[in-house]
Amino acid sequence: MTEPHHENSYRAQRKPRAAFATREAYLEHELQVMAPRRWAPNYPFRDYRFEWEDWIPAMAATIGKVVMVAAIVAAFATPLGLSAEFMTENIRFEMLIAAVLFAFFLSGFLNPTANLPGTHGPLIPMIPLVVASGGHPMALGIMIGILGFILGITKGGSLLTRLTSNGVAGGLLLYLGFIGVTSQVGRLFSWAESFDKGYIAFIVLLATIVMYALLEHFRKRWLAIPLGCLLAGLIAFALGAPFEFTTEPGLPNMNPAYWWGESTGWQLGLPDLKAFLAVTPFAILAVAMWSPDFLGHQVFQRLNYPKNTDRVIMNIDDTMIGAASRQMVGSVLGGANITSSWGTYIVPAAIAKRPIPGGAVLTGILCIATAILGYPMDLAVWPPVLSIALIVGVFLPLLEAGMQMTRKGKTTESAAVVIFSSAIVNPVFGWSLTVLLDNLGLIGCKERGQELGHTGRWIIPGIVFALLCVVMLAIGMFPGVPAVVRAFQIQ
Template sequence: MVSIKESHVSHTNENSYQANQTSSESESSYQAQHKPSSEFESRAAYLEHELSIMQPKRWRINLPFKDYRFELEDLIPALAATIGKIVMVAAVVAAFAGPLGLSDAFVVENTRFEMLIAAIFFVILFSGFINPTANLAGTHGPMIPLIPLIVASGGHPLALGLLVGFFGLLLSVSKGGSKLMALTSDGVRGGLLIYLGAIGLLSQLKSITNWANGIEMGYIAFVVIISTIIMYALLARWGMRWLSIPLGSGIALLIALALGAPFEFVTEPGIPPLSPTYWWGADTGWQMGLPDLGAFISVAPFAILAVAMWSPDVMGQRVFQEMNYPKKANKVLMNVDDTMGVAAIRQAFGSALGGGNLASSWGTYIIPAAIAKRPIPAGAILTGVMCIVAALWGYPMDLAVWPPVLSVALIVGVFMPLLEAGMQMTRSTTSSQSAGIVVFASAFVNPVFGWSMTMLLDNLGLIGDKERGKTLRRTDRWVIPGITFIVLLVIMAGVDMLPGIPGFIAH
């Protein structure tokens, strides 16, 4: 009888413990900790509280209002991302279509198709519901200048896409992306951000100036840029830079139209072809048929290079979350390996269906979202909806790619924030040394060369913080950085990316 009582007491205590544990978990859930914005002194305090209490679940279902909420601020990164998506995908597809002799109509239809693929299957599904710490799978801008070379070397878009997906998945599963990020110091990251921000800023200023001069209205570029500078300065002063993309794009649009710049809608509503057999037919779509073994061999170096570029790209984007989120919000920071994994799956899936996009982490989304102090999932769903509307409606695509709107959106939403973040990370003498070498080496070859070379020199203690190198294990100090640099150096030499060295793969 005693043993029965003891068993009953033990069972009761166990049930009580489990009930208390469940109650504790319930009390610590996002729903239990959420408070209305009226209870906070400022909007920023409310948004930071939201970031601190979120508990996103990796590779499990996350539901709106249970695990996160929609806020007005989510509209800003969603709009910025939609504008950026239209522009970047069109640029990638056009870079393929030009050498292949395909028309502008093909570019528009394939861009629409890619936006539907990204929005329905990946932006909404993955980043919105399944893994809210994986950034949206966007477009790989740095690869655009290499696409004509890829086509000239016999490259096939489907072969390239499948290999990028394969190598990207390997990097994600092995957690190589997060490892490389951990081995990159603040000085190296900061220098990379400064270089990318400065180069991008100058390119967009040149772009809008050339456009205005081309229509013999050079004064429009001057007025638009001056207005953008004043607007950006005021928003920074008021702590409202998260409004810079929609406000800046809107002001640029109104000024250009008011000063007489020509504009017309040409893209009508419609649905692009949805069948992979159409896109990969011998006489339809890309008009290339399916790739053979030679096509895969010719694009392999470019696929490896594309995946290698993901690490510095993702590093630069996550910095904005780390700088703008409160310290307690580490659970909502972008997971580097998951982001690369989603980008890899999205790349292989989209290419198999017929899309021409090259995937990477979505910078025109995550940077404005971080500045607006918003997590990934809610804005991701809104981005997906906006992309679907733009793709089917057609007319928003014309507005997004109009030069004054496009250039101002990229300047205030991407390149100026990159510059500012880079300068904030290089305040110390040791950081500025590493940053200077990154900028130097990147300007000499490209950002991948600059990042990989400076990471090796920095970890060896030859530049930057010499004490940091002494604390690293041998593998982290020179083995991994050294192998990374050598492999990338050989690949870049092979595809004619090193100054003065003729490429042996492309020829």
């Protein structure tokens, strides 16, 4: 699988910072001369370098990892009646798995075109349904890993990406960005109003808007995450918002037998065949959500990177293989994380004009330090820090990218339909339906559909849409329609 590579081509072509008039020009040149090796060793200073801009996505990724893994673990553990202490230990365990095996080894060493495997946020609301239907965290993880690995090695992810037009992708980014921003604004106000100081949320958000505008003006938008978090934290604390450190330093139990014991860890034992059958519809839907998610991340890189940087653009199929591997390894070891492409890493990295590997290594370092020290976990999940990090680091950039993608050509029809249909059910329904309508030529660019042939126009999009509808019908995701799977729930 290794691509042709000229030995030391990066070191031969790179130039020092002093050779460029601006730092931006230097960073763009670094992207253009990198020649990463796929599925082969990549070494710092021979194949890539570290720049201080790499700390930006590393910080954002670490904050996002704490928050998202905490949400996944809590969604599994709460219905099972497990303690807060258990959740903290499992979060630490998951962060160490992600840091050592995948941030360091996969994206920093083995394949710098595979984005880091992160957390599958859109699946969180469905986890209580998984538990209620007799699902098991290990069974779900293994099934997602198997399906994702098959999709990756057959290059199904990149195929679905090619069938998705700019209008559909742009509309999806607009929807996800808008929903994300409004959700975080609502959460921030709810947090501040819980101790009768709702004005704190307003002041924090207003200060963030001014800061973001100034950074845009001075072309320093990549500083939005650290400055935004610092500003939000200082303002909230100065105005009397409650905060305290509670998570002490330590290491989690590293023994998988403890996590999957009958009376220890998850207290579930090992999954049986019934558990695997119960999670299959959810696993199919989780992997189906990968394609639009991965596409959005790749598109964001292309919009922010200069020309002639295809070699460092995220490879969707390799990222799927990496995410599937991380899913199976983490689940077998005892973690509950549901994996997807690491959005809180790749979006800030693209803004900072940095390739994947350098920041991946720094992300691993920060995740290990956070997991062991404990106290940074408290700061990362503090609402003003968390919400502002997600708004300026992920959701506002997604909005901007979506607007850029819908500026040219006949893209607005497709963008509007994908937003409308996503609002009715969810983004995976909106994406699959609009891809079908768009490729058939009913909306968007009519000429584009004619160039795809029968397979690309309606056969593959039709099969994908029908399969996803069956799965969503089975688990009750259509509004007003009861879940079919409950009628066949295995006792």
